[in-house]
Structures are given as structure tokens and as C-alpha cells.
Amino acid sequence: MAAKLFIVSAPSGVGKTTLVKELLKRCPDLVYSISHTTRAPRKGEVHGKDYFFTDKAQFMEMVESGQMLEWAQVHGNCYGTSGAFVQEQLAAGQSVLLDIDVQGGRQIMDFGLDSVSIFIMAPSLDVLEQRLRGRGTDTEEVIRTRLENAIGEIAQKSFYTHVVVNDVLDEAVAELIAIVKQETVG
Ligand SMILES: Nc1nc2c(ncn2[C@@H]2O[C@H](COP(=O)(O)OP(=O)(O)O)[C@@H](O)[C@H]2O)c(=O)[nH]1
């Protein structure tokens, strides 16, 4: 098995968190990179499991001391990936999965770091809106911002190696598993 760096990006609300959780259950060889964020935890989110929740000063300290492999501002909050974690895992022969936004994904592609990138889409913007509302975690204003951002993110899908449409959940999971298997063979 070849160790690979997988980048998974999607507009907010597409179902990426749901899909990634399922993928990790079904591919135990894949290690999830826990990001740092200045966003407040949502109900049920656990520090050190879903994210490392930090304040802005701590986050910027990590950026300025070169600890972030990539970072970006998304929907008004900062998110970043620990470079040491990713490098250590890859050096140990372990494939790593990054759940990061398009700006972060493109930073990694621009470094020329070897990676397999997967962009996940909803079947339509209407379905995306329904999913954002159905999740019940965001205010109307946040939902609007996320939908506006989605249009700019979808416009960048061609930079990604694979595009998966999350229509029927089980089919999208199966497609993701097939990509991981195909990319890690050899
Ligand atoms: N660039 C970057 N984006 C991240 C990172 N961690 C999470 N994100 C992205 O930030 C966005 C917002 O994530 P989140 O607040 O959990 O809400 P979600 O949109 O409902 O998944 C998503 O597109 C995530 O993929 C990171 O370390 N770096």
C-alpha cells in the first residue's frame, strides 16, 4: 500500500462530514488530520477529536511560527492543518485524509505536494440549501453566506483529481472507498 495524502473539499452542507466519517470507518488505514480552528464548537463536537478549538492569537502564533501546512479563512473563521502531523504520518507510510476547504486544497496543490484531491458536490444548489437548513446548526445569515461561497467553490472543482456527487449517501460512500482503494494500491 502506497501512503497518499487525500484532500477532500466540498461546499458547506454537501454532506462531507457525514461522508468522511463513514469513509474513515470503512478504511481504517486512513488517518484523519484534525484541523485547528477559531470557530466555536458546535453541539456534540469534541476538542481534539473534531477540531482543536483555539483562539485567534494562538492560531496566528501557529501560522507565524510555520506550523501550518496550509490555512485559510472560511466563513469568517480561521482553519489550518498541522504540517508536522501530516509529514510524520506520511513518513511512517500512513495515508492521511484532509477535510479542508478549496483555498487550503489549492495551497497544497500549488506547493506541488503529491496528493489525491476529491471534490464533493450536492446534486443541485436547491438540495444544498435544503441540507444546510435540515442540519439546523446555522442562522439564516450563515446559510446565505455558505450558499454564496458554494458558487465560487464549485467553480474550482476542475482543479481536483476526482469529483463525487453526494446524491444517494451509500453510493457516494462506495465511490469514495473505490477512489481510496484505487489510489493506495501499488
Ligand atoms: N483550509 C482549511 N479548511 C478547513 C480546515 N478544516 C476544516 N476546513 C474547512 O472549513 C469549512 C468549514 O468547516 P466547518 O466549520 O466544520 O463547517 P462545515 O462547512 O459544515 O463542514 C469546510 O469547508 C472544511 O472543509 C483546515 O484545516 N484548513
Ligand SMILES: Nc1ncnc2c1ncn2[C@@H]1O[C@H](COP(=O)(O)OP(=O)(O)O)[C@@H](O)[C@H]1O
Ligand atoms: N446523501 C445525502 N442525502 C441526504 N442528506 C444528506 C446526505 N448527505 C448528508 N446529508 C445531510 O445533510 C446535512 C449536511 O451534512 P454535513 O455532513 O453536516 O455536511 P458538510 O460537512 O458538508 O457541511 C446533514 O443534515 C446530513 O445528515
